[in-house]
Amino acid sequence: MGKKVADQIVEMLVNNNVKRIYAVTGDSLNELNDAVRRSGKIKWIHVRHEEVGAYAAAAEAELDGLACCAGSSGPGHVHLINGLYDANRSGVPIIAIASTINTPEFGVDYFQATNTCKLFDDCSVYNEVATTPKQVPRMLQAAIQNAVHKKGVAVFGLPGDVSAMPAEESATSMYNYHSETILRPTDNEMQKLAHLVNKHPKISIYCGIGAREAHDDIIKLAGLLKAPIGYSFRGKMGMQHNNPYEVGMTGLLGVPSAFHAMHESDVVILLGTDFPYEHFMPVKNKIIQVDEKPERLGRRAKLEMGLTGRITDTIAALLPLINEKEDTSFLDAQLEFYEKVKENLNVYVNDEGFEHHISPEYVASTIDKMADDDTVFTVDTGMCCVWGARYIHGTGKRIMLGSFNHGSMANAMPMAIGAQLAYPERQVVAFCGDGGLSMLLGDLATIKQYNLPIKLIVFNNRSLGMVQLEMQVEGLPNNETEMVNPNFEMIAQAMGFKGISVTKPEDVKKSLEEAFAHDGPVLVSVFTNPQALAMPPKMEFDQMKGYALSMSKMILSGRMDEVLEMVKTNYKHMKEVL
DSSP: OOOBHHHHHHHHHHHTTOOEEEEOOOGGGHHHHHHHHHHOSSEEEEOSSHHHHHHHHHHHHHHHSOEEEEEOTTHHHHHHHHHHHHHHHHTOOEEEEEEESOGGGTTTTOTTOOOHHHHTGGGOSEEEEOOSTTHHHHHHHHHHHHHHHHTSEEEEEEEHHHHTSBOOOOSSOOOOOOOOOOOOOOHHHHHHHHHHHHHOSOEEEEEOGGGGGGHHHHHHHHHHHTOOEEEOTTTHHHHSTTOTTEEEEOSTTSOHHHHHHHHHSSEEEEESOOOOOGGGSOSSSEEEEEESSGGGTTSSSOOSEEEEOOHHHHHHHHGGGOOOOOOOHHHHHHHHHHHHHHHHHHHHHHOOEETTEEOHHHHHHHHHHHSOTTOEEEEOTTHHHHHHHHHOOOOSSOEEEEOTTTOOTTOHHHHHHHHHHHOTTSOEEEEEEHHHHHHTGGGHHHHHHTTOOOEEEEEEOSBOHHHHHHHHHTTOOOOSOBOOOOOHHHHHHHHTSEEEEEOSGGGHHHHHHHHHHSSSOEEEEEEBOTTOOOOOSOOOHHHHHHHHHHHHHHHHTTOHHHHHHHHHHHHHHHHHHO
């Protein structure tokens, strides 16, 4: 039997180091599935929901390069959307194979028909449908090139009947070229940049994920400038470790020290960050931004200089132009303030909580101490992000994955699947919210099917904690944020793997030790304090007024006990931001 189009696609994926296809098989995907079986060089990962497959592929792509997921006609396409939006906004290279109805049925409102070009247009860097075998190799090659070089999602539409047709070879190159390049501002711009930072005494540096490869040179730069270094959530694991100048994060999940350092400096240097919250950016200082994507320059703050360049190349060229500063008073003051902030954060760790109200800060800090130096963490959007951001420390080897740009619930468990398959020898720990895990609970079966030794830590606060905080700062009483949860321990056991429930703080350490020592998947459901909130490092007066107003409304509606517990739990946070 000759080679089919489906076989050709599998060969091309294998040649581009794609190791897995995350998908739910069926209908128009069956020929591709069978080609995977015949090949033996690539694995079909049978997820229960295509959204999980997209998130798993996104995690694998961030860790290990190009990854692949697939969805079949109609509903399978729609299920992919959320995970693909996240991947595209995060800038990770994914091939999404959208198999469609047979070509004779195009345009006649056939069963399960979707217009993939319209559907995926807003969450992709490439989006085409191959309707003949001759198109397939060239279009898939173009999809791979776009995904890799534009760092995003490439959607390859594949009608079911085309996948079964005899393959045709391409007349064009099937090789992906990865030539080494240098990308930095011109010598003239570099001189202007150096002059600006040399003449001002108080400099601060703020780094995103785009700066992680330049870690060592950025530390050298900070040493010369006597500059504190702050970072975004995505930048934390790349910049926190071995960094004597770090002052933490700013933003909604951050701490006051980084916010303070940026606002007190004369010049702020933004490196490889597309930090979205302009309200946390200073407005009176001079801001310099360096990014390899020029369209990002100045869209978050008014700039003194906007420079296009890869951070590694730019900082390496800048270092010889910098005059070392002698005065360390600004840096010393910021580092001293950061020490006080860390002391305040430890207050919550030392207060372990009580039965069914375990301090989530204590749980996260305990995990930080127990986890391996090269653990891959995944965090659900919401309060889990807060605990991960504030209490999991970078080592230079640890990695943290989350829905940092798209901000979707339910990402932690699916990303843990992709991370564990990409790095089977490394520890993978997922910080799951009870709300997030409930959304995609069915794919616990996928974890069992492939016996992935993921450690799922469920911060079971019986509420949508971040939404609760959002409502309160807007002056709204909590409404329909409570969750009546199933017994997650029993659900894990029903899925075929170990489940543990923790209701008392004195049981946290031994339960986590048991989970981490277990050779296989474990779900640990920790009953955390539903009233534990996390105030951002900067609160506007209107937000404070809104918080007080929401408390008043709750008191007037007869919820005095809940208000007292909330104030008692979070008064330290209120003191921190007042």
